[in-house]
Amino acid sequence: MTTNTFPALSLVPKADGPQTAKDFKSDQEVRWCPGCGDYAILSAVQSFLPDLGVARENIVFVSGIGCSSRFPYYLDTFGLHSIHGRAPAIATGLASSRPDLSVWVITGDGDALSIGGNHLIHALRRNVNLKILLFNNRIYGLTKGQYSPTSEQGKITKSTPEGSLDYSFNPVSLALGAEATFVARTIDSDRKHLTEVLTAAAAHEGTALIEIYQNCNIFNDGAWDPLKDSDTRDDAMMRLVHGQPIRFGKDMQFGVTRAADGHIEVVEVSSAGEGAIIRHDAHAKDPGLAFALSRLANPRTLQNTPIGVFRDVQRPSYDRLLREQVASVTEKKGKGDLQSLLNGNDTWNVS
Amino acid sequence: MTKQVVKLSRVVIRFAGDSGDGMQLTGDRFTSETAGLGNDLSTLPDFPAEIRAPAGTLPGVSAFQLHFADHHIMTPGDAPNVLVAMNPAALKANLKDLPRGADLIVNTDEFTKRNLEKVGYPANPIDDGSLDAYNVHAVALTSMTVEALKGYAVSKKDAERAKNMYALGLLCWLYNRPSQGTLDFLRSKFAKNPDIMNANIAAYEAGWSFGETTEAFSVQYEIAPASMPAGLYRNITGNPALSLGLIAASEISGLPLFLGSYPITPASDILHELSKHKNFGVMTFQAEDEIAGIGAALGAAYGGALAVTTTSGPGVALKSEAIGLAVSLELPLLIIDVQRGGPSTGLPTKTEQSDLLQAMFGRNGEAPVAIVAPQSPSDCFFAAIEAARIAVEYRTPVFILSDGSLANGSEPWLVPDAASLPTFEPNFATGPNHTADDGTEEFWPYLRDPETLARPWAIPGTKGLEHRIGGIEKADGIGTISYDADNHDKMVRLRQAKIDAIARTIPDITVDDPSGLARVLILGWGSTYGPISAACRLVRTAEGSVAQAHIRHLNPFPSNLGEILRAYDKVVVPEMNLGQLALLLRAKYLVDVISYNQVRGMPFKSDELAGVITDVLENL
Numbered sequence: 001m002t003t004n005t006f007p008a009l010s011l012v013p014k015a016d017g018p019q020t021a022k023d024f025k026s027d028q029e030v031r032w033c034p035g036c037g038d039y040a041i042l043s044a045v046q047s048f049l050p051d052l053g054v055a056r057e058n059i060v061f062v063s064g065i066g067c068s069s070r071f072p073y074y075l076d077t078f079g080l081h082s083i084h085g086r087a088p089a090i091a092t093g094l095a096s097s098r099p100d101l102s103v104w105v106i107t108g109d110g111d112a113l114s115i116g117g118n119h120l121i122h123a124l125r126r127n128v129n130l131k132i133l134l135f136n137n138r139i140y141g142l143t144k145g146q147y148s149p150t151s152e153q154g155k156i157t158k159s160t161p162e163g164s165l166d167y168s169f170n171p172v173s174l175a176l177g178a179e180a181t182f183v184a185r186t187i188d189s190d191r192k193h194l195t196e197v198l199t200a201a202a203a204h205e206g207t208a209l210i211e212i213y214q215n216c217n218i219f220n221d222g223a224w225d226p227l228k229d230s231d232t233r234d235d236a237m238m239r240l241v242h243g244q245p246i247r248f249g250k251d252m253q254f255g256v257t258r259a260a261d262g263h264i265e266v267v268e269v270s271s272a273g274e275g276a277i278i279r280h281d282a283h284a285k286d287p288g289l290a291f292a293l294s295r296l297a298n299p300r301t302l303q304n305t306p307i308g309v310f311r312d313v314q315r316p317s318y319d320r321l322l323r324e325q326v327a328s329v330t331e332k333k334g335k336g337d338l339q340s341l342l343n344g345n346d347t348w349n350v351s
Numbered sequence: 352m353t354k355q356v357v358k359l360s361r362v363v364i365r366f367a368g369d370s371g372d373g374m375q376l377t378g379d380r381f382t383s384e385t386a387g388l389g390n391d392l393s394t395l396p397d398f399p400a401e402i403r404a405p406a407g408t409l410p411g412v413s414a415f416q417l418h419f420a421d422h423h424i425m426t427p428g429d430a431p432n433v434l435v436a437m438n439p440a441a442l443k444a445n446l447k448d449l450p451r452g453a454d455l456i457v458n459t460d461e462f463t464k465r466n467l468e469k470v471g472y473p474a475n476p477i478d479d480g481s482l483d484a485y486n487v488h489a490v491a492l493t494s495m496t497v498e499a500l501k502g503y504a505v506s507k508k509d510a511e512r513a514k515n516m517y518a519l520g521l522l523c524w525l526y527n528r529p530s531q532g533t534l535d536f537l538r539s540k541f542a543k544n545p546d547i548m549n550a551n552i553a554a555y556e557a558g559w560s561f562g563e564t565t566e567a568f569s570v571q572y573e574i575a576p577a578s579m580p581a582g583l584y585r586n587i588t589g590n591p592a593l594s595l596g597l598i599a600a601s602e603i604s605g606l607p608l609f610l611g612s613y614p615i616t617p618a619s620d621i622l623h624e625l626s627k628h629k630n631f632g633v634m635t636f637q638a639e640d641e642i643a644g645i646g647a648a649l650g651a652a653y654g655g656a657l658a659v660t661t662t663s664g665p666g667v668a669l670k671s672e673a674i675g676l677a678v679s680l681e682l683p684l685l686i687i688d689v690q691r692g693g694p695s696t697g698l699p700t701k702t703e704q705s706d707l708l709q710a711m712f713g714r715n716g717e718a719p720v721a722i723v724a725p726q727s728p729s730d731c732f733f734a735a736i737e738a739a740r741i742a743v744e745y746r747t748p749v750f751i752l753s754d755g756s757l758a759n760g761s762e763p764w765l766v767p768d769a770a771s772l773p774t775f776e777p778n779f780a781t782g783p784n785h786t787a788d789d790g791t792e793e794f795w796p797y798l799r800d801p802e803t804l805a806r807p808w809a810i811p812g813t814k815g816l817e818h819r820i821g822g823i824e825k826a827d828g829i830g831t832i833s834y835d836a837d838n839h840d841k842m843v844r845l846r847q848a849k850i851d852a853i854a855r856t857i858p859d860i861t862v863d864d865p866s867g868l869a870r871v872l873i874l875g876w877g878s879t880y881g882p883i884s885a886a887c888r889l890v891r892t893a894e895g896s897v898a899q900a901h902i903r904h905l906n907p908f909p910s911n912l913g914e915i916l917r918a919y920d921k922v923v924v925p926e927m928n929l930g931q932l933a934l935l936l937r938a939k940y941l942v943d944v945i946s947y948n949q950v951r952g953m954p955f956k957s958d959e960l961a962g963v964i965t966d967v968l969e970n971l
Contacts, residue, residue, distance in 0.1 A: 013812070026819065028831065060811045062650070063821075073819045073832065078811040080653055081821025082646075083676050089643035093650030093658070094811075097609050097634055101654070101811050119646070122639035322634060329629040336631035338602045339769040342595060346532070347585045347766065348387050350576075 085116025240308030361420030363428030368437030378415025389576030395427035520558025596735025701952025886960035
């Protein structure tokens with residue numbers, strides 16, 4: 001692939017020659033627990049990055065705090081492991097001031113949705129040229145097993161021995177509500193799908209939020225099993241493909257239709273008829289369908305969980321607008337002259 | 352009628368009125384005309400945090416004090432010679448500061464029964480003899496303005512609103528100020544509304560004419576220009592001066608300027624000012640909160656920008672964790688704290704110096720940062736350049752501690768020659784800096800410059816320098832994660848040693864002691880420079896010997912500070928806090944300094960300070 005595949009990276013210098021996954025492996029020993037879902041994501045990202053075709057030194061991974069946020073140490077790019085929840089803010093300053101960089105944020109459900117919730121929603125509404133990978137394992141790992149903002153209500157954890165009381169966030173719904181221009185969901189164990197989603201995100205100009213269902217085998221093992229077990233996954237999970245009818249199931253027996261009252265629901269295609277099945281439109285200006293799809297899943301059983309790109313629309317990125325504003329003011333006023341600025345408009349002479 | 356002209360050496364005027372009366376604008380215009388005449392001057396706006404408190408109430412009073420003279424002055428003045436009170440609330444709030452015999456100009460139209468009751472005056476003070484100690488000029492400013500604007504195409508309300516221009520015209524006549532600048536200003540400000548423009552101009556001119564013709568004012572005053580070093584001057588306020596300093600630092604170093612900021616009083620004007628100058632390549636980012644403001648700035652610093660975050664004390668509290676990260680990452684970053692009264696929300700529009708210890712120690716772990724404090728409004732310009740130099744050369748966060756009185760106060764400024772400003776270089780890392788045992792060329796992000804102890808600034812996009820850094824402790828040199836005990840001890844000491852090393856590049860502190868005989872040193876920092884200098888001048892005029900020194904670099908201190916402290920029998924440290932610098936001096940130098948403190952939200956008065964100094968001299 002060449003950078004032409006990624007118009008969003010048009011200002012990022014191209015790599016001198018072909019790159020391989022090995023080029024993106026750092027010399028640091030990976031320190032996640034054996035069996036952690038993060039390994040699969042790391043491997044997929046290392047294999048995917050060469051596809052961008054951009055110079056390795058122009059790629060930056062910024063992370064917050066948490067297990068997932070150790071990610072940048074294991075990639076041989078520029079990397080910044082910051083403080084809890086603030087990675088989107090830090091990456092916003094970097095991406096806004098450096099259009100020649102491809103900037104990625106690595107975060108988790110606690111980092112992005114609890115302590116860093118404010119920065120996440122504002123990065124999304126501004127549409128800064130960032131790709132945010134949100135590893136969702138529905139638990140706090142690094143602090144050893146407290147419930148997270150995506151944990152199901154009633155969850156028994158160290159901090160909630162009688163069950164958690166709060167309702168959970170749905171990261172995709174949240175992102176859509178925050179005016180995100182690109183929102184997707186994928187799964188750590190599905191390397192092909194993960195790579196497809198990363199590719200689509202990289203091509204998008206502006207902020208992309210990619211929720212990655214990731215397994216914490218120590219504190220919340222099996223959280224996503226209904227979507228992973230070969231017996232259950234096909235009937236539980238629908239793959240969204242732009243322009244295609246939304247159908248799923250072992251025999252593609254289920255589909256999504258719009259009911260008379262306007263809400264969408266999962267039906268048996270045989271009874272509803274093929275013509276009633278909605279086609280997915282990720283480019284729709286109105287986020288209504290994307291939002292409705294994000295609400296289909298049962299948060300407890302994970303039945304009817306969509307994965308894929310929910311929304312992918314064009315809106316000028318914040319950093320582009322920032323550059324254009326600086327350029328247009330400079331064109332209008334002329335390049336600033338320091339002495340004139342110091343003098344100001346109201347001077348007098350003392351002789 | 353011919354009026355007597357009296358020459359004065361200096362005058363302090365205070366304009367006081369309702370928040371909606373336009374007192375700040377009136378003060379600004381009078382200041383501008385005064386600056387143009389060549390008087391030395393110093394100003395102090397004093398306004399409430401509320402935008403428009405209920406009209407006519409004490410909380411709604413807004414004031415602007417201006418001190419101008421035919422000689423060099425240091426402060427906005429202790430007490431006004433003239434108070435312009437636009438309503439009873441303004442009179443009540445400000446009368447306590449007015450010395451007996453001072454001129455008092457009151458707008459009688461506003462002294463209605465209802466307005467008097469609002470502020471608890473049982474009777475009209477203009478009539479009841481309670482103002483007998485003052486030289487009262489009772490002027491019906493509102494009704495005379497309305498009368499003067501008859502025939503102009505403005506509503507009665509708009510005519511009444513022009514009363515501040517009527518008052519300005521009267522005061523400009525009284526003190527013989529030129530009019531042209533104000534008339535030009537009004538033409539430009541109301542260019543899109545000619546009716547309002549004409550009304551304001553007419554009100555100004557009517558006020559001037561009233562002064563000339565009325566018998567209420569028998570004397571006109573003249574204040575000759577001050578003798579000042581030759582050159583081109585402008586009037587400048589602290590926040591704009593700081594903004595210009597940041598732009599100058601960006602131009603000098605060739606680093607693009609990036610500001611990440613969240614609006615907060617009294618720092619917001621820096622964000623406003625920098626936003627106007629995008630043609631210098633300035634990037635301003637209004638963040639979602641204080642943390643994002645500094646976060647974005649730190650991200651931009653990582654990318655090679657001259658990065659700045661601006662705030663006040665409450666914002667610093669929120670930014671603390673990110674400042675700690677900047678200390679750990681060892682990246683250049685300017686944190687501008689325009690101090691205000693605290694704790695918590697405190698006194699948003701008032702001044703204080705109570706964030707010194709927060710800047711010094713307000714982080715987890717051993718997290719030293721450099722601190723620079725400007726001493727006057729125009730000095731904010733040079734302090735910004737100096738702070739940027741330290742940040743870039745030492746790859747460290749640097750605090751600039753300004754405060755509300757510097758931010759909003761103004762003074763004449765001998766405009767510097769841009770070409771003669773101090774320069775500094777970013778010196779980005781460009782290639783490997785270490786050879787591995789097997790001969791491979793590597794890049795070590797924490798390999799230090801032996802002189803400065805600064806680490807390389809290796810920005811993304813530089814081939815071969817890919818590296819990972821973060822807030823976790825790093826191994827000395829190679830910069831990889833390290834939990835090793837000896838390494839952590841070494842890194843903590845190295846970070847401190849780097850900040851200490853800055854002292855080698857800062858000038859020795861100088862002492863001003865004209866007599867050469869002083870046994871008492873007055874030592875200050877920040878905005879107290881003006882009042883302390885004026886107080887020392889008063890003491891010396893009365894034949895007292897006193898030495899003065901002022902600290903610009905609060906961390907690290909100048910290398911000779913301990914020696915200076917020990918050279919005097921007594922050291923007095925006046926501060927607008929409960930003794931924060933005094934605490935640092937005592938801890939570091941074991942010198943028993945005398946701490947003199949006020950936390951009233953207002954600058955020190957120089958005669959009070961002079962009294963404090965005199966007491967110390969008398970008890971030697």
